[in-house]
Amino acid sequence: xxxxxxxxxxxxxxxxxxxxxxxxxxxxxxxxxxxxxxxxxxxxxxxxxxxxxxxxxxxxxxxxxxxxxxxxxxxxxxxxxxxxxxxxxxxxxxxxxxxxxxxxxxxxxxxxxxxxx
Amino acid sequence: xxxxxxxxxxxxxxxxxxxxxxxxxxxxxxxxxxxxxxxxxxxxxxxxxxxxxxxxxxxxxxxxxxxxxxxxxxxxxxxxxxxxxxxxxxxxxxxxxxxxxxxxxxxxxxxxxxxxx
DNA sequence: GTGTCATTTCGATAATATTCGAATTATGGA
DNA sequence: TCCATAATTCGAATATTATCGAAATGACAC
Numbered sequence: 001x002x003x004x005x006x007x008x009x010x011x012x013x014x015x016x017x018x019x020x021x022x023x024x025x026x027x028x029x030x031x032x033x034x035x036x037x038x039x040x041x042x043x044x045x046x047x048x049x050x051x052x053x054x055x056x057x058x059x060x061x062x063x064x065x066x067x068x069x070x071x072x073x074x075x076x077x078x079x080x081x082x083x084x085x086x087x088x089x090x091x092x093x094x095x096x097x098x099x100x101x102x103x104x105x106x107x108x109x110x111x112x113x114x115x116x117x
Numbered sequence: 118x119x120x121x122x123x124x125x126x127x128x129x130x131x132x133x134x135x136x137x138x139x140x141x142x143x144x145x146x147x148x149x150x151x152x153x154x155x156x157x158x159x160x161x162x163x164x165x166x167x168x169x170x171x172x173x174x175x176x177x178x179x180x181x182x183x184x185x186x187x188x189x190x191x192x193x194x195x196x197x198x199x200x201x202x203x204x205x206x207x208x209x210x211x212x213x214x215x216x217x218x219x220x221x222x223x224x225x226x227x228x229x230x231x232x233x234x
Numbered sequence: 235g236t237g238t239c240a241t242t243t244c245g246a247t248a249a250t251a252t253t254c255g256a257a258t259t260a261t262g263g264a
Numbered sequence: 265t266c267c268a269t270a271a272t273t274c275g276a277a278t279a280t281t282a283t284c285g286a287a288a289t290g291a292c293a294c
Binding site for chain 3: 047068
């Protein structure tokens with residue numbers, strides 16, 4: 001990932017409304033939510049939600065898929081993954097600079113409180 | 118960390134110049150770099166560098182400390198750590214959604230290519 | 235103090251983004 | 265076909281942010 005791509009993703013996430021949407025979809029998991037449910041959940045006018053969904057979609061952080069009359073949006077986890085790797089690559093000269101991230105589960109096995117590892 | 122705080126950090130990083138500065142400091146490690154070295158390394162006018170350093174500093178992603186006539190800026194790793202945790206908390210309903218992040222070393226022991234873990 | 239260098243602040247311009255009601259398009263059911 | 269609903273696009277006002285030369289500030293040496 002290049003600087004420009006990463007900055008584009010970060011800038012897309014750097015807005016209350018869009019970050020709220022993205023977090024909602026991250027928690028919703030692969031099944032996602034439709035546009036109306038998102039705009040309801042966040043008490044946001046549909047036009048505003050659509051504007052931000054389009055933005056997130058354009059940069060690849062989420063994707064939408066139509067099912068009947070609804071469009072289901074879901075987070076693109078691999079793009080978030082790549083972004084985090086970009087942010088932390090070659091970090092901190094080998095020190096243990098990200099203890100919380102390390103303790104946080106990203107593989108399905110819970111290890112919230114590290115005891116020694 | 119609240120949505121607003123996270124959005125503020127992401128927005129600060131969502132700009133080519135600031136992301137370049139931040140990445141430079143992340144790779145530089147705790148020792149950091151002074152303002153002039155940063156503006157040189159990125160071929161950026163000093164006034165522009167200063168503008169962006171002030172922004173990053175204001176939101177807490179970096180900090181500056183004066184030493185003699187120089188101001189050494191360094192990345193605030195714990196704030197980056199908290200940001201990543203915020204982005205990924207309660208993610209993906211227990212699926213292994215962030216394989217690259219999981220494989221990436223953040224604790225000092227190299228484990229770049231996972232073989233089974 | 236005076237000079238020098240590192241850095242920031244000022245300031246005016248320019249560019250970009252956000253908001254969201256109203257109108258429009260898309261889909262499917264009766 | 266006609267209606268209802270889901271979602272987007274339009275559009276125009278509003279707000280925010282970036283750029284960077286020039287001037288000012290801060291720190292130190294002599």
